[in-house]
Amino acid sequence: MTDESLTYRLLRLVHAMDDATNDGIRDVMAELGLTHALADALWQLDPDAQPPTMREMATRLRCDPSTVTFLADRLEQLSFVSRAPAPHDRRTKVLALTAAGRNARQRLVKAATTGTPIAALTRAEQLTLHDLLTKAMTAAGAT
Template sequence: MDDESLTYRLLRLVHAMDGATDDGIRDVMAELGVTHALADALWQLDPDASPPTMREMAARLRCDPSTVTFLADRLEQLSFVTRAPAPHDRRTKVLELSDSGRDARRRLVEAATTRTPIAGLTRDEQLTLHDLLSKAMAGPAGR
């Protein structure tokens, strides 16, 4: 097996894992009324960190800021987030999780961490995978 075909097979597995992760949380997403993109946005809103600006969310989600505006509008309609002026610049908006948003995020994280392929690995296997993925993401292509 040459390196290119191994890399391709690994990428196919990563893609398949993403799909299996979606399958594992699909019922929770449906109960919450969120799409994959909205679930990803909720995932990115760490309740223990400072609320991100809209631009920071765009960078985290690897999308255009106008897409974050659309996602934030929908999350606000669902009462999962509020937009507030950033403490450092009142012209900039940050996204803050509401209480119901914290609960929705908790439900998504719980489902993802208990009902997806990675959840089936032992702790040691998860640590090994974590180390390998971290190393891959730290390289030039992962930046």
């Protein structure tokens, strides 16, 4: 087996893992009225961190700021986020989770972390996988 074919096989497994994890949250997403894009945006809003600006969300989601505006509009309609002026610049808006948004995000995280094939690994195996993925992402400059 060449390194290229092993890398290809690993990438196929990563994609399959992503698909399986998405399958694990599909029911919760439907109950919450979320599309995959909305769920991803909600996932990116860490309740223990400072609310991100709209531009920071665009960077996290790897999309155009106008797309974040659309996602924020929909998440506001669902009462999951609120927009407010940023403390450092009132011309800039930040996205903050509401109580309903925290609850919805918590449901998504629980579904993802229990419904993923990674949950079947032992803690030691998860730590090894974490270390290897962190090393790969650091080498790629993606962390």
